[in-house]
Each structure stands twice: as C-alpha cells, then as structure tokens.
Amino acid sequence: MKTPLLLLLLVALPLSAWGDKGHRVTCTLALEGLPPSLHAWYAGRETEVEDHASDPDHWRSDRKEGPRHFLDMEPYGGPDQLPRTLEAAQAKIGGDYYRRGVVPWIIQDRWRDLVDAFKSGDASRVTMATSILSHYVADAHVPLHTTENHDGQATNQRGVHSRWESGLVERYLQVEAIKALPAEADPHILERPWDWLRDSHALVPQLLEDDLSADRTTPTDGQRKQRTQAYWMIFWAKQGPVVKGQLQLAGKHLGDAILTAWIAAGKPAGPAKPAH
Ligand SMILES: [Zn+2]
Incomplete structure (x- = not known):
C-alpha cells in the first residue's frame, strides 16, 4: 500500500514555508516593483493579495498539494540533472516522482492562470x-525546499526548516529593510523556476553549517531542544542576509512573472478607479 507512506511523508512536512510573514513580504515587494502601467490592477487590493498568499499551505489536507511546494534534487542527481517536464521526471526516477x-x-x-486572469479583465x-x-x-526561494534533507533529519538538525x-x-x-527591485519582462519566465531552485539549493550547505555552529556556541535545553536567545541572534547574524536576499529575489521574480503575464x-x- 502506498498511501500510508505518502500520508506519513506529508504529515512530516513543515506546514508553512516562509510563514505567513515571508509570503506577505514577497507580495509587498513584488507589487512595489511593478511599473506604473500595472498599478491600476492592484490599487487598493495590495492587502488582499497578501491575505491569500499563504492559502496553498492550508490546502495540504489534499495529499496532492504537499509536493507542489518543493522539489527534492538528490533523486535526480543534483541541480544540473533536473528534468524539465513531468514526463522526463517520471522517466528518470519512476512512479515516485510526484512525491x-x-x-x-x-x-x-x-x-x-494569471495570464488568463488578465485576459478576463476581472481584477479580483x-x-x-x-x-x-x-x-x-x-517557496522555490527557500533553500530547504530543494533537498530531501528538508528538515535537517539526515544531519541531526531536526526543526531547522521552521527555524530558518x-x-x-x-x-x-x-520589511522596510528590504528594497523592492523593479520588475523586468522575462521572455524565458517559464524556464526560470529551475534557475531559482538551483540558486536556492546552492545555499543549503552554509545554512545547515550556520545552524550547527549557532547550536554549538549556545547549548540548548537538551530535554526540550528549546533554542536560546543567543542561538537566534547568532543564526540571524549569519543567515539574516540570506533570508533577506532570498525574499528580495522572490519579490523581484514574482514581479517579473506578473509583468510578463500581463504582457502575454x-x-x-x-x-x-472607483468613483468617489
Ligand atoms: Zn508552501
């Protein structure tokens, strides 16, 4: 029986990548970076865009949803061997590919879907x-969404996913500490997710190393594995720039995707504008 295994895997997955705050920030930055020609589409709707940015994390009771949030690279042989189509994924690693x-x-x-939405003319x-x-x-900009060691389970760092x-x-x-980058039209937007994932994946070793070294310098409550304030300060000192950089890029790439969808x-x- 395959189902119990799959369910177990899904239960083990972190529930909310980036947390609500990170998902909101991504939207804020993307909308800020859009050119004026797109402002009418989002004017007065910025909060609504942010409010629904975490919705897909609430759909995980549907067991097909979990795998939509990540890509494990190791089964394919690493970031340079990734399949470009679902057919190629299946051909390479078999029926396991979806999970x-x-x-x-x-x-x-x-x-x-966004292209279709623009074509419909319906702002909501x-x-x-x-x-x-x-x-x-x-999610594609979270380094731990690109590896099967997604929660540090293989390196005795359980919980590192949500800590980061x-x-x-x-x-x-x-939020104010991150500058929104201007959106650019990208004719290759549909190929970009692989670039984003590759760049995210390259950040995994240092992230894991920084979590370990923050742990080493600040022993935790061994019983409950509670991290100390010092742990958090050290981990932030080392990984804060990475967190901010990835959110900035996520916002920029979302802006690129929105602008390109609108052009398409x-x-x-x-x-x-509604009359006053
Ligand atoms: Zn997610």
Whole structure:
C-alpha cells in the first residue's frame, strides 16, 4: 500500500514555508516593483493579495498539494540533472516522482492562470491568481525546499526548516529593510523556476553549517531542544542576509512573472478607479 507512506511523508512536512510573514513580504515587494502601467490592477487590493498568499499551505489536507511546494534534487542527481517536464521526471526516477516535488511545474501552471486572469479583465481574479502564484514562487526561494534533507533529519538538525524560514523571519525581519527591485519582462519566465531552485539549493550547505555552529556556541535545553536567545541572534547574524536576499529575489521574480503575464495577455488596461 502506498498511501500510508505518502500520508506519513506529508504529515512530516513543515506546514508553512516562509510563514505567513515571508509570503506577505514577497507580495509587498513584488507589487512595489511593478511599473506604473500595472498599478491600476492592484490599487487598493495590495492587502488582499497578501491575505491569500499563504492559502496553498492550508490546502495540504489534499495529499496532492504537499509536493507542489518543493522539489527534492538528490533523486535526480543534483541541480544540473533536473528534468524539465513531468514526463522526463517520471522517466528518470519512476512512479515516485510526484512525491519528490513538482514546484517548478506548478509555478508554470499558476503563471498561465494569471495570464488568463488578465485576459478576463476581472481584477479580483487577477488578485487571487497573483496570490496563489506568489506562494509557489516564494517557496522555490527557500533553500530547504530543494533537498530531501528538508528538515535537517539526515544531519541531526531536526526543526531547522521552521527555524530558518519562520523562526528567523518572525523574530527579526523588518520589511522596510528590504528594497523592492523593479520588475523586468522575462521572455524565458517559464524556464526560470529551475534557475531559482538551483540558486536556492546552492545555499543549503552554509545554512545547515550556520545552524550547527549557532547550536554549538549556545547549548540548548537538551530535554526540550528549546533554542536560546543567543542561538537566534547568532543564526540571524549569519543567515539574516540570506533570508533577506532570498525574499528580495522572490519579490523581484514574482514581479517579473506578473509583468510578463500581463504582457502575454496583451497588456490589458486595468479597471477604472472607483468613483468617489
Ligand atoms: Zn508552501
């Protein structure tokens, strides 16, 4: 029986990549970086976009949802051997491929949804499609979403996943400390998720090393594995720039994806401003 194994795996997955705050920040930065031609689409709807950015993390009771948030690279032989299609993924590692993660393909699908939303002319549809796309783009920028050692379970660092993406973000991140980068149209947007994942993956060894060294210098309550304040300060001192950099890039890449979707839809004019 395959199902119990799959369910076990899903239960073991972290529930909320980036935490709500990181997902919100990604949207804030992306919308700030959009050119004026797109402002009408999102004016007054910024909070709504952020409010739904974590929705996909609440859909995990559907067991097909979990693998949409990550891609394990090791089964494919590393970042340079990744399949570009689901067919190639299956051909390479067999029926197991889905539970090893499908985030790049989900980004492609949700990007196409955004193009359709722009074509429909319906601003609330654009808002929702942007939120949902933002989630998976942001997840692809979390280093631990690219490895089978996603929670440090193979290196005796259990919990490192949420310590990095929620613990640090909730404790220390100041949105104002991150500059929004301007969105650029990207004719290769559908291939980019693989680049984002490769760059995220390259950050894994240092992240794990910094967690270990913060642990070594600040012994935890061995019984309950509670990290001390000193642990958090050291881990942030080492990984804070990485956290901020990845969120900045996630926002920039989401902005690129939005701008490119709008162009692909034929640059539709946004809804008229409501009369006062
Ligand atoms: Zn997620």
